[in-house]
Amino acid sequence: MYGIVTAIFPAVLIFCGVVMSAKLGFFHVVRPIGTLRYAFGRKFPIRELTLSLAGTLGVGNIVGVGVALHLGGAGAVFWIWVSAVFSMILKYAEIALSVRYREVTPDGIRGGTMYYMRRAFAGKTGKTIAFVFAVVALIMSVVMGNLVQMNAALSALSQVCTVNPLFLTVPTAVIAAYSIMGGFDKVTQFTSYVVPVMSICYIAVCLFAIITNAGRLPAIFGQIFSEAFSPLSCGAGIVGFVSSATVRQGVAKGAFSHEAGGGTAPLSHYCAKTDAPARQGIFGLIEVAFDTLVICTLTALIVLMYGSGADSGAELVFSSFSALSGDIGVNAVCVSIMFFAVSTVVCWGLYGIICLDYLIGKRSIAHVSYVSVYCVAIVLSVFVTEDALWRLTDIGVIIMTALNLTCLMSLSPSVRRMTEEAGLLKRKTPRKKCGR
Secondary structure, rough: HHHHHHHHHHHHHHHHHHHHHHHOOOOOOOOOOHHHHHHHOOOOOOHHHHHHHHHHHOOOHOOOHHHHHHHHHHOOOHHHHHHHHHHHHHHHHHHHHHHHHEEEEEOOEEEOOOHHHHHOHHHHHHHHHHHHHHHHHHHHOOOOOOOOHHHHHHHOOOOOOOOOOHHHHHHHHHHHHHHOOOHHHHHHHHHHHHHHHHHHHHHHHHHHHHHHHHHHHEEEHHHHOOOOOHHHHHHHHHHHHHHHHHOOOOOOOOOOOOOOOOOOHHHOOOOOOOOHHHHHHHHHHHHHHHHHHHHHHHHHHHHHHHHHOOOOOOHHHHHHHHHHHOOHHHHHHHEEEEEEHHHHHHHHHHHHHHHHHHHHHHOHHHHHHHHHHHHHHHHHHHHHOHHHHHHHHHHHHHHHHHHHHHHHHHHHHHHHHHHHOOOOOOHHHHHHHHOO
């Protein structure tokens, strides 16, 4: 049963994305320029955007793409693109709903996935769904956002260099403790600097390598499209997208994660300073596009240009960067992996605090206890059994996404109304009855 559920779940996610896109008239595909113009009409929400990207960008954006290519060949890249286009609308919907149904209290703004879940179903049903989601997300903040991420980073790095794990885990624990205890402002201050820097550096390295071999691009894109419709490439591409778009998690596992539709993005966007939920939701589209259509595509092109035979996705990536510029290329990808891992761990720590506050209210002693456990988990991540960790992660992400998708589809009329009010979608006008 476990194997069947994990195998079909990515397809369910994409199906829900297609249905939601149809309900919203595919506005993000039909009117991309108008959508972006509406989004950037006011102040750019750099903190919310970089925080959410910190949770999305991760080890999987580098190694996860290697897994997809290792399993399905060049054609997998095409299905990574297709999956991104149809899944990003789910992130738009959940972010818009989190802003629409947040609550203003004397202690500040309270919101996130749990608050619109209570609106999706009245009475005890909605409260129960929100409670279960908060509990599972709290557990997953330690497992998926912490242990899996650090374990994956250390596992990937161990393939190219011998380094004491404490050199990575201890500084990460210190940074995480300092940032998380500082709350939203401190975490976003960290991500607003780290995410742009690490992204720009990684993009610069990849673009330099691609430009110097630009003559090979036509052949590579031809290979991508020619191999795209083989069953192997299609399956691997979908798995590769969900394990790298949000990922952060994938080391030679090809496992899936789900920033789009998983219910985590609302935890970083609900307190945005805006009165237009749809405008904030559009930044969810941008996040998926940047994470997948930019970062993952650049990684894929590097691997297709320089990669050679390897026994795993991780080895394929490292061999590609090694062929690119020897030790310099390998060191560059190692540094990128470390920065991606640290930013994800810090972001998920804040997600855990938000869920904890929802369950028991804001309590300083609870925050200290959670952060202590979270930081100890960072240091001990290298000793965790990988198979058990991934199985627990799969169960957790399936529960979170299933609950969230159920609520998103239930609230799709509300999402459509917000989209219409923003002028991104024409309102449905009732048909006039023809008289005799």
